[in-house]
Amino acid sequence: MASIEMKNITKIFRDAKRKRDLLAIDDVSLSVEPNQFLCLLGSSGCGKSTLLNMIAGFEKPTGGSVTVGGKPVDGPGADRGMVFQQANLMPWLPVWENVAFHLRLKGWRKADRRAAAQEYIDMVGLRGFENHFPAELSGGMSQRVGIARALLLNPQVILMDEPFAALDAQTKMDMQEELVAIWQKQRCTIVFVTHSVDEALVLGTQVAVLTSRPGRVRELIDLDLPRPRDITSQQFNDHKRHILNLIREEGMQQRKETKPDSVAASRQGAAA
């Protein structure tokens, strides 16, 4: 049984300013097997975050269905862990309280929360920073706390929305490596949204290349590259070239489609 099943998802946004409906996602079907690492790759505005938010339960599809572990998603919940683009830590809680926030909600005693948090703090390499407040952490450290917080839920599914986009190149590479190590150890399913081809190819067991406006799955690529992934290898670059070609084609097609339209629109504007 698939961990995550998305069937014929469509999403229509109402554009209030232009008074028309916008087809953001058009008939996307994806199924993610347990322990897979799926990267949703696409440019901004292609609906990849919207898809992730549907699995998280923050947004509802206009049509189609999303199930996680066989159960339809009907709202956010602790059976799925989520790591956001910004770490979204509670600024009034120290690191360990942020990691153990879920246990606080469950009414655990302080000493038990503290003990439970330590395992995950160690896992993301933050030993020694337990009592720091979020304002005292760097961007990379904040994201580590966010990851530890998601791992503590011990979820079958972890959803990640461009978690490393705001980090510098070196930190990003370290974090990617550690994430893969954690994923291999924890045996969970990860859905990872990114706009970076390299990142998708370094992390994923599968990469779904999405097109823009409306969002569709252009191609689902299975990656069987050995780990740790060598970003200078022949195979890696073959995949990269292939994906970049897909993206380029898509861009050209879009420009062709939108150009006459925009010219017509500007003519109309001039006439008016």
Added chain:
Amino acid sequence: MTAIGKIWERFAWERAVVPLVILVAWEAVSRSGLLPAALLPPPTVVLHAWGDWVFGFDETAQANSGRWFADALSSAMRVAAGYAIAAASGILLGIAIGWWRWVERTVEPTIQMLRPVPPVSWIPVAIIWFGIANKPAIFLVFLGAFFPILMNTIHGVKTADRNLIRAAAMMGATEQQLLRHVVFPAALPSIFAGLRIGIGAAWMLTVTAEMVAVKSGLGYVLWDSYYFLRYDLVLAAMASIGLLGYATDGLIKLLMSVALHWQHGSTLQSREG
């Protein structure tokens, strides 16, 4: 420099300089005879009357001699009672208005209409409802402190980061838990801003409340002394209220620095130099 000298330099000097300049200038003006001495008594005379009011050594303060602590206490109790009710109800209602749209729609228009009504204008109804005792005074103090606390709490709740709410929802928080573990702490900096404005407003209303409704307290002594043209006591009462207000604000600031210690280093506290 000695240790005491250093402490003096660090804490007292900067704080004392403005009051000292005012006192010296005031002393000079009132001794110069521009105004009748009874209407602008110099600080030394005020201090003398105040001293007797506090310690009762030579009956300068007449009937009030030695009664300052009792007066200060009864004013402080009224402020404490009215302020506590205002803080509890202002924070709770503020969170409800900020969080639930239907509460905002049903309650807010009424509240915004009541807000500009001057607390003083409530005196007639307060006396009818509560009689002449502590209750109408407490009610007026409550009115003064309630609205700033309420408005700031609403603001704090509405400006809470919705990403934090999403993060908590993702960890399985119920609505009640969101309010308690996310919305309330997120609104706390604003709530404290309201509490600080509120404590000032509470002291401001002691005089008004004690003028008419009760026969004790600093405000009562102030108004009573005015009838007898004891301007030294009037000024001593004003200074007493100012000092107590300053002290209670200091307490709230202390509480705030404990509750919001996580903000240190992330916000502009105050710049050196």
